[in-house]
Amino acid sequence: xxxxxxxxxxxxxxxxxxxxxxxxxxxxxxxxxxxxxxxxxxxxxxxxxxxxxxxxxxxxxxxxxxxxxxxxxxxxxxxxxxxxxxxxxxxxxxxxxxxxxxxxxxxxxxxxxxxxxxxxxxxxxxxxxxxxxxxxxxxxxxxxxxxxxxxxxxxxxxxxxxxxxxxxxxxxxxxxxxxxxxxxxxxxxxxxxxxxxxxxxxxxxxxxxxxxxxxxxxxxxxxxxxxxxxxxxxxxxxxxxxxxxxxxxxxxxxxxxxxxxxxxxxxxxxxxxxxxxxxxxxxxxxxxxxxxxxxxxxxxxxxxxxxxxxxxxxxxxxxxxxxxxxxxxxxxxxxxxxxxxxxxxxxxxxxxxxxxxxxxxxxxxxx
Numbered sequence: 001x002x003x004x005x006x007x008x009x010x011x012x013x014x015x016x017x018x019x020x021x022x023x024x025x026x027x028x029x030x031x032x033x034x035x036x037x038x039x040x041x042x043x044x045x046x047x048x049x050x051x052x053x054x055x056x057x058x059x060x061x062x063x064x065x066x067x068x069x070x071x072x073x074x075x076x077x078x079x080x081x082x083x084x085x086x087x088x089x090x091x092x093x094x095x096x097x098x099x100x101x102x103x104x105x106x107x108x109x110x111x112x113x114x115x116x117x118x119x120x121x122x123x124x125x126x127x128x129x130x131x132x133x134x135x136x137x138x139x140x141x142x143x144x145x146x147x148x149x150x151x152x153x154x155x156x157x158x159x160x161x162x163x164x165x166x167x168x169x170x171x172x173x174x175x176x177x178x179x180x181x182x183x184x185x186x187x188x189x190x191x192x193x194x195x196x197x198x199x200x201x202x203x204x205x206x207x208x209x210x211x212x213x214x215x216x217x218x219x220x221x222x223x224x225x226x227x228x229x230x231x232x233x234x235x236x237x238x239x240x241x242x243x244x245x246x247x248x249x250x251x252x253x254x255x256x257x258x259x260x261x262x263x264x265x266x267x268x269x270x271x272x273x274x275x276x277x278x279x280x281x282x283x284x285x286x287x288x289x290x291x292x293x294x295x296x297x298x299x300x301x302x303x304x305x306x307x308x309x310x311x312x313x314x315x316x317x318x319x320x321x322x323x324x325x326x327x328x329x330x331x332x333x334x335x336x337x338x339x340x341x342x343x344x345x346x347x348x349x350x351x352x353x354x355x356x357x358x359x360x361x362x363x364x365x366x367x
Contacts, residue, residue: 003298004070005277006098010125013106014208014242019043019073021245022270041073047278047285048271049296051328051358055287056294058336067285067296069277072098092136096196100204100281102273103129107207107222108241122207122226130178133198138173140195141166162191169197202280205230205237206273214241215264238276240269284357287328288312289337299355306351309363319367323349328358337362 009015023043047067056064074094095101105122145166151159165188169179178199184192192200205226213220217239230237248256248268260266285296286308297311305325310317326337330345337360340346355361 003068003100003278003281003283004072004098005100005102005281006072006074006095007102007104008074008095008129009104010106010128013104013125014108015104016041016073017242017246018104018206018208018240018270019071021242021249021268022071022274024249043071043073044068045071045274047274047296048267049275049285051285052287052294052296054332055289055328055360058332059289059291059294061289061291061294063293065293065295067278067283067298069274069281071102092132092198095133095198095201098201100202100277101198102204102206102277104206104208105226105237107213107220107226107239108210109222110210120222122222123229126205126226126229130199131176134173134176134178137179137197137199138170140197141170141173144195145170158191165191173199202282203233203235204273204276204280205235207237207239208242209239211241211244211263214239214244214269235280236276238269238273240273245270284355286355286357286359286361288362289331289360290362303355304351305349305353305355305361305363308355308361309365312363315367316363316365319365320351321364321366323353323355324362324364325349325353326360327356328360331360 007015007019019041022045045068047069049067052064052066072094103126105125106120107122109120145163148156148159148162152163165184168182168184169192172179172182179197180200180202184200189200207217207220207223207226209217209220209223213223217223220239223237223239227237244259244263245268248259251259256268260268282300283298284301284303286299288295288297297308299308299311305323306317306320309320309323324337324341325347326340326345330340330343331337334340334343334345337346
């Protein structure tokens with residue numbers, strides 16, 4: 001299934017630079033003025049996963065398909081966007097279409113790069129965007145409450161339940177708190193699905209640092225502020241340097257490692273961003289591995305074997321017989337599925353088996 005994460009932030013925080021580095025392209029225009037990005041750019045990014053690489057080394061498949069995340073570079077937001085300022089309405093529409101948000105926050109000082117508020121202030125920048133998302137959601141909630149009023153009056157049980165949920169959210173929004181700050185169960189989330197509330201989406205912060213701090217982000221005053229704000233919001237802040245990431249895209253593998261070592265880094269910062277976004281969306285990876293193809297498949301935590309089979313093909317799901325499951329560690333230890341089976345490490349599981357992260361599965365089915 002397609003996983004989409006929107007990259008948001010104020011103008012000139014480095015969103016497009018980071019998008020270009022993520023997708024190893026130059027499809028997103030980058031320049032020193034607000035609203036350089038107007039229409040959203042979309043790029044498909046491989047999820048860095050050493051397990052996938054190791055499985056391919058053992059199997060030597062003709063084709064290899066890793067797990068991916070789609071990143072959407074969305075136009076910069078300004079104060080008043082919820083009322084249509086800047087590119088506000090279009091911006092908010094684009095965010096509603098993604099599953100998670102990567103919020104890029106400026107943590108670098110550079111007098112040559114304009115800041116829309118006149119100075120670098122992670123707390124103020126973060127709160128500016130959060131407020132606009134809250135105001136936009138508040139408008140959506142009020143509209144929905146008005147539209148279901150007559151159904152509530154007539155005694156419609158679903159409408160009454162939805163009204164109760166919306167009023168809980170409205171209370172939070174009225175007090176400048178996002179919708180995800182209150183307890184909402186799975187049934188209530190289903191009721192809210194069509195609204196695509198912005199403040200219900202999971203958020204990850206990326207602090208764009210100066211080069212001098214990337215190997216020691218704890219020494220960046222701006223990043224430490226962002227990290228504290230992330231903890232308050234029950235998420236994490238990842239330190240990256242857009243300039244470094246952009247330069248890494250132009251290097252070969254050996255040159256890349258040498259360049260990274262100069263900053264005391266073992267891997268590009270964006271590798272962690274990609275993995276954390278994948279986790280943020282609540283996804284696991286299971287693998288199918290054969291000589292023809294090794295493929296990584298995206299599933300959410302709690303997916304059973306029959307539904308996981310449906311990610312491959314609906315016929316496999318419909319005709320599901322059993323799943324032949326090998327854990328990743330056993331697969332590597334014994335050198336493959338057949339070898340693990342000989343060692344008694346391959347299990348036969350039924351349709352209700354909850355697939356685990358890293359499982360290598362062969363599905364038996366009959367249609």
